[in-house]
Amino acid sequence: MTPAPDTAPATASASGQGSPDRPDDVLTVRNLGVTVGGRKLVEDVDFTIRAGERVGxxxxxxxxxxxxxxxxxxxxxxxxRATGSVRLAGVGHDLVDADEARMSRVRGKEIAMVFQEPMTALNPTMKVGRQIAEVLLVHRTRPDRASARAAAVDLLAQVGLPDPAAAVDAYPHQFSGGQRQRVVLAIALANDPALLVCDEPTTALDVTVQARVLDLIVRGVQDRRSAMLFITHDLAVVATACERVMVMYGGRVVESGPVQEVFTRPRHRYTRGLIGASDLTAVDDRGRLATIPGSVPPAGRFPAGCVFRNRCAHATEACATRPDWVPTGPDSGYACFHPVAESGVRGTAVPTNQEAGRG
Amino acid sequence: MIVRLVKRIAVLLVSLVVSSVLVFAFMAVLPGDPARVALGTSASETAVAQLREQFGLDRPFVAQYLSWVHGLVTFDPGTSYISHTEIGPQLADRLQVTLWLVGAGMVLACILAVPMGILMAVRHRRPSGLILSALSQAGVAVPAFLAGILLITVFAVGLGWLPANGWTPPAQDPVLFLKQLVLPVLSLGMVQGAVLTRYIRSAVLDVLREDYLRTARAKGLRPMRALVRHGLRNAAVPVVTVLALQLATLLVGAVVIERVFVIPGLGSLLLDSVSNRDLIVVQDVVMIIAMAVLLVNFLVDTIYLMIDPRLRGGSS
Known part of the structure; x- marks a missing residue:
């Protein structure tokens, strides 16, 4: 079992059935798995996000x-199908296996989501103002259409769309990708959610607007004291937007900890490889950028034991059994038999968001 | 938007002209002289020449074409070579009958197909969806005329609930009109409905996979509400296209159904005129069908503009 990175491993799953462990815990995920047919796509994922915390x-x-x-x-x-437990503060039921009626009250209000592809995330046949107003009306946070529309104008102004009063009456195709992502963000932030989930929200955008949208997201959650779960494969984005990071591979969390710690002193071999591959200044003796050998196996076809062992240069026979979680602090740990030594590691600088300067 | 509409009207006019030329040219190159046909093989050359002159068949093709088009545009297509009756009122009567058939058939098809298609898409993984799917597949496989004959056998001959054939104008006897309309409309509408159901199913399935539907659910809309509010309008775009194509096939299907149910519609007129070699009437009927198809396509283009704001363009 991979215990919670930020809680004592022994108590993690025991408390998973109840309410969140601590008063300021917003999201408590215990033993989460995702299966299709008999295959496990995600396995034993445990983590907790506290109020206002931004986790990558x-x-x-x-x-x-x-x-x-x-x-x-x-x-x-x-x-x-999801298994395990996902609890949200203030919600009396488990989000795993909750029925549609219950989940629809939570979605868009307590938890909101920003998706990867802004070009397709909005309904092309509905004015954006109505798409924003809808999330306010569905949850009855605004009493009528007029006030919801006024709130939509206000939200569009908050996400920095030029001329928000006119923008509410425009259709999505009249906006650029970056502008559309701002609209999606406005929808997500409309009801001041306790948790904002972002799934690669800047990946599909031009590099020149990535930093600005990222900044808006971070500011949006900070203003609302919302917690954030930020999914990305871009380490620089995590370094800019998040305080804590979890590294996933093969459906498991293989390492976690504060961003600074994980990026400068990675312990798991996979994390090390990921950081090495992100360093665009380091080249080998043939002048090539560092990569992780091999490729990610198809879903459910990861090796038994350590999921990374077939791509890992340090793998031994021991890796055929599943490595235990090694906690290294209250919020950090890793699951590796052959971790990168704690001392004498070449300190890799935290990747910075190279677009920040251009924005 | 106005510019697009004007463009589409221009396209409609051009295609009307092109199709009229095609219809005329096709009839002109057909072997067989209408005057000779009208008078029979025993008529003398001079009599034939006289009739040719009377019908204007001795004029150049361009002049003949122009006077034909002029007749159509002024709703005065002249008299038949064969029956020597006015074609105009006949066409109007027959068109009315066929419009009732096709219109009611289309409405029935939509009433059946829209809820069925949506249900099949929403339940495509469940047994109920599969059963509906199989039913509609069977419906697609049955040709309209066969459905008509089966319906007559069961409901007219077997149970005696409804008349087997015939036509009464609604003004004359509304009850009998409706009774006689039921079976032909059912046979047209059920088959078209089955086809339409499958298109609606796949359009809705496509929309269900769209990101914006996931966004709608992420906002807190329940699945059905998300589909109704965000999906159906988008699913309508491909369905409207199919609907236009189906109207064309319905017109053709009506030709056969009118035969089965002995209904004096445009299709019956067409078949009668073909067997009588009444070429001018054939030409007119074919042109009316072509015009109907073109007009429907024009309407569909206009409906697209209403459904999908992306097509309107230049409004920002």
Whole structure:
């Protein structure tokens, strides 16, 4: 079992059935799994996010990070099933296996989500003002259409859309990708959610607008004291937006900890590889950028034991059994038999958001 | 928006002209002289020449074409070579009958297909969806005329609930009109409805996979409400296209159904005129059907503009 990175491993799953462990815990995920048919796509994921905390979830495509986010939202695609427990502060029921009626009261109000692809996330046949107003009217946070529309104008102003009063009457195709993502963000922030889930919200955007949208997201959650779960494969984005990071691979959390710590002193071999691959200044003796050898296996085809062992240069026979979680602090730990030595590691600088300067 | 509409009207006019030329040219190159046909093989050359002159068949093709078009545009297509009756009132009568058939058939098809298609899409993984799917598949496989004959056998001959055939104008006897309309409309509408159901199912399935539907659910809309508010309008775009194509096939289907139910519609007129070699009437009926198809396509283009704001363009 991979225990909660930020709680004592022994008590983690025991408390999973009840309400969140501590008063300021917003999201408590215990033993989360996602299965399709008999295959496990996500396995034993445990974590907690506290009020106002911004947590990054990183990993390559196929590592299970989006499925983790969708499980929290209760929006897994048809045929996929979540197991375990997902509790949200202030919500009296478990979000895993909750019925639609209950989940629809939580979605858009307590938990909101910003999706990866702004070009397709909005209804092309509905004016954006109505799309924003809808989330206010559905949850009755505004009494009528007129006040919801006024609130929509206000929200569009908050996300920095030029001429918000006119923008509410425009259709999505009249905006650029960055502007559309601002509209999606306005919808997500409309009801001041306790938790904002972002699934690669800047990946599809031009680099020149990535930093600005990222800044808006961070400011939006800070203003509302909302917690954030931020999924990305871009380490620089995590370093800019998050305080804590979890590294996922093969459907499991393999390492977690404060951003500074994980990025400068990674312990798991996979994290180390990921950081090495993100360093665009370091080249090998043939002048090539560092990569992680091999590729991510298809879902459910990861090796038994340590999921990373077939791509890991340090793997031994011991790795055929599953490594235990090694806590290294209240919020950090890793699951590796052959961790990067704690001392003498070449300190890799925290990647910075290279777009920040251009924004 | 106005510019687009004007463009589409221009396209409609051009296609009307092109199709009229095609219809005329096709009839002109057909072997067989209408005057000779009208008078029979025993008529003398001079009599035939006289009739040719009377019908204006001795004029150049361009002049003949222009006077034909002029007749259509002024709703005065002249008299038949064969029956020597006015074609105009006949066409109007027959068109009315066929419009009743096709219109009611289309309405029935939509009433059946819209809820069925949506239900099949929403339940596509459940047994109820599969059963509906199989039913509609069977419906697609049955040709309209066969459905008509089966319906006659069961409801007219077997149970005697409804008349097997015939036509009464609604003004004359509304009850009998409706009774006689039921079976032909059922046979047209059920088959078209089955086809339409499958298109609606796949359009809704496509929309269900769209990101904006997930966004709608992430806002807190329940699945059905998300589909109704955000999905159906988007699903309507491909369905409207199919609807236009179906109207064309319904017109053709009506030709056969009118035969089965002995209904004096445009289709019956067409078939009668073909067997009588009444070429001018054939030409007019074919042109009316072509015009109907073009007009429906024009309407569909206009409906697109209403459904999808992306097509309106330049409004920002």
């Amino acid at each position: 979830l990183i990993g390559e495509s196929g590592s299970g990070k989006s499925l983790t986010a969708l499980s929290v939202m209760g929006l897994l695609p048809d045929g996929l």
